Amino acid sequence: MESKKPIAYSLIVFAFVTLLTFFIFSLEVRNSRLTDTEVIIPLLLLPLSAFLITFIGLKIYNSKLVVTQEKEKYEKMVKENISPIIILHEGRVKVVNQAATEVLGISRNKLKGKNFLEFIDNEDEKKVRESFSEALSRGSSDKISANVVRKTGERREILLKSSRVDFKDYGVLISFMDLTERNKMQKRLTEINKLSRKLTLSLDKEEICEETINIIKNTINYDRILISLFDKNKKKLVNKKSHNYPKNQNNMERMRSRKVYNLIYQNKEPFYASQQKNQKYLNNSEKAKFIVPLMAENKFLGTISISETDREKIPQDSRELLEALSAQVSISLHNAELITRLDKRNEMKDLIISIINQDLRKPLQSISSHSKNIRKSKTLKEAKRESNKIKSSTREMEELIDNMMTLLKLENESIEYEKIDLTKVIEDSINQLSDNLKNYEVKNKVEGSYLISGNRIIKQAFINLIENAQKYSQLVKKIEIGIKNDENGYIVYVKDWGPGIPDEKKENIFTKFSRNQKKENNSGLGLSIVKRTVDLHNGEVWVEDNPEGGSIFKIKLPKYQNKLNK
Numbered sequence: 130m131e132s133k134k135p136i137a138y139s140l141i142v143f144a145f146v147t148l149l150t151f152f153i154f155s156l157e158v159r160n161s162r163l164t165d166t167e168v169i170i171p172l173l174l175l176p177l178s179a180f181l182i183t184f185i186g187l188k189i190y191n192s193k194l195v196v197t198q199e200k201e202k203y204e205k206m207v208k209e210n211i212s213p214i215i216i217l218h219e220g221r222v223k224v225v226n227q228a229a230t231e232v233l234g235i236s237r238n239k240l241k242g243k244n245f246l247e248f249i250d251n252e253d254e255k256k257v258r259e260s261f262s263e264a265l266s267r268g269s270s271d272k273i274s275a276n277v278v279r280k281t282g283e284r285r286e287i288l289l290k291s292s293r294v295d296f297k298d299y300g301v302l303i304s305f306m307d308l309t310e311r312n313k314m315q316k317r318l319t320e321i322n323k324l325s326r327k328l329t330l331s332l333d334k335e336e337i338c339e340e341t342i343n344i345i346k347n348t349i350n351y352d353r354i355l356i357s358l359f360d361k362n363k364k365k366l367v368n369k370k371s372h373n374y375p376k377n378q379n380n381m382e383r384m385r386s387r388k389v390y391n392l393i394y395q396n397k398e399p400f401y402a403s404q405q406k407n408q409k410y411l412n413n414s415e416k417a418k419f420i421v422p423l424m425a426e427n428k429f430l431g432t433i434s435i436s437e438t439d440r441e442k443i444p445q446d447s448r449e450l451l452e453a454l455s456a457q458v459s460i461s462l463h464n465a466e467l468i469t470r471l472d473k474r475n476e477m478k479d480l481i482i483s484i485i486n487q488d489l490r491k492p493l494q495s496i497s498s499h500s501k502n503i504r505k506s507k508t509l510k511e512a513k514r515e516s517n518k519i520k521s522s523t524r525e526m527e528e529l530i531d532n533m534m535t536l537l538k539l540e541n542e543s544i545e546y547e548k549i550d551l552t553k554v555i556e557d558s559i560n561q562l563s564d565n566l567k568n569y570e571v572k573n574k575v576e577g578s579y580l581i582s583g584n585r586i587i588k589q590a591f592i593n594l595i596e597n598a599q600k601y602s603q604l605v606k607k608i609e610i611g612i613k614n615d616e617n618g619y620i621v622y623v624k625d626w627g628p629g630i631p632d633e634k635k636e637n638i639f640t641k642f643s644r645n646q647k648k649e650n651n652s653g654l655g656l657s658i659v660k661r662t663v664d665l666h667n668g669e670v671w672v673e674d675n676p677e678g679g680s681i682f683k684i685k686l687p688k689y690q691n692k693l694n695k
């Protein structure tokens with residue numbers, strides 16, 4: 130509707146009425162029905178009153194029109210606003226926008242005409258009412274916080290401000306802000322900060338992963354979680370902790386996962402697969418998946434993944450929280466790594482000092498004393514005996530140095546992995562020891578093919594175990610070697626009928642320099658080398674009793690897998 134200009138319209142009406150009256154009256158005068166004076170007065174009065182009536186009418190009409198237009202503009206503004214706004218008239222909802230209906234959890238039609246205070250928590254009603262009166266008397270109120278209670282019982286915390294609207298059938302305009310999400314986020318962040326401070330205190334990777342899963346489960350509220358840690362070359366998964374995470378079901382899915390990991394590794398950015406966009410990266414049972422890299426000092430340590438059956442369930446705020454957490458977790462993991470490395474270095478330093486100081490000194494002393502004896506010896510036979518002792522001490526020194534070098538190598542080098550068949554390695558180890566095993570009954574029960582992803586140094590572990598079995602079972606000269614297919618690995622065992630290992634020694638027999646019986650030719654490094662080698666293969670080593678007397682040493686190694694992630 131356009132506003133009409135009263136003066137212009139009134140003048141047109143005036144002119145028209147003047148002409149019309151003039152025309153009619155001139156006819157009347159011509160017919161001599163009226164005298165001139167009788168004509169003059171209506172001729173003046175009629176157009177004048179027509180002018181006045183039109184003018185006043187239009188004035189009134191226009192002022193009403195302006196009010197309606199203003200009101201429409203106002204309503205449009207409210208409706209298009211993205212913040213929640215409601216206009217009330219005598220406490221009842223007159224105008225409401227989409228954002229407000231979302232906060233109150235009710236449709237616009239159902240909301241219209243309702244008393245707004247119905248949605249406010251009883252305890253806050255007074256406060257809100259006071260804010261209305263303040264707005265009506267002063268124009269606007271201060272901001273107050275109040276709780277909205279939805280029909281479902283759900284509560285939302287809002288920050289509310291009321292202002293007066295000066296249209297006849299309006300009263301108060303309420304604009305508000307939903308603080309629920311922000312508060313929730315703030316609480317979660319505080320919680321996560323508290324927990325991650327705890328995380329940084331831990332120096333055990335395993336513990337860090339477990340704690341992280343707990344945080345994600347209880348604070349960020351996700352249930353399908355996977356933490357994968359990779360080795361230095363990003364090739365090998367060295368640690369995997371998961372909670373309800375969907376397993377890759379087929380090769381296709383595994384290939385896809387591998388692609389995703391490579392993508393994350395290359396971009397060093399989180400990866401978010403939701404149904405619309407990255408459907409090809411999702412497992413059958415997933416609708417959304419979010420993977421954050423764990424990075425420290427620009428190094429890729431691994432990933433944290435969460436998976437959801439509902440696409441809507443990994444919103445931006447959750448993703449941000451997870452990213453914040455992953456930063457903390459990365460630092461903790463990195464620290465744990467550094468400290469472990471430092472500990473190992475110190476251990477190694479102590480070990481070398483003690484080898485040089487004690488273990489090398491002993492054979493040296495014996496060499497020196499035997500060579501003195503040679504000089505003193507009267508017969509050739511005596512001299513030969515002494516020289517044999519020197520030979521044996523020299524061999525002991527050699528063995529010590531060899532072992533020390535192997536350990537140092539294992540400690541410092543990052544080793545490459547390849548496809549290795551355990552059957553072959555075990556065969557080679559037995560062959561290599563054939564001289565020592567001459568008088569022994571060696572039963573090798575390993576047949577077929579047992580593939581692991583490993584390095585050739587694993588042979589040293591078998592050699593040391595078989596050598597020990599030979600060394601420590603001088604009475605019953607029998608050794609059995611076999612392999613068992615376990616659910617998640619192969620267990621190689623070396624069985625002997627020797628003295629066995631007492632229970633209290635079983636735990637620490639694999640740590641450096643743990644010795645059961647002091648004997649010559651014992652470096653005490655053999656089992657440490659076994660342990661370290663097996664550790665490098667993510668395996669386990671332990672000892673059990675042979676029920677027939679003696680011991681069974683067992684090494685468990687993960688099976689070969691052609692994939693980056695299992």
Ligand code: ADP
Nearest residue numbers: 597598601629644645646651652653654655656
């Ligand atoms: P070393 O044999 O050089 O002393 P190891 O680390 O190989 O060092 O072994 C540590 C100790 O464990 C040995 O001193 C020995 O007492 C005990 N041990 C190892 N293997 C056996 C075995 N097969 N039977 C009995 N005792 C063993």
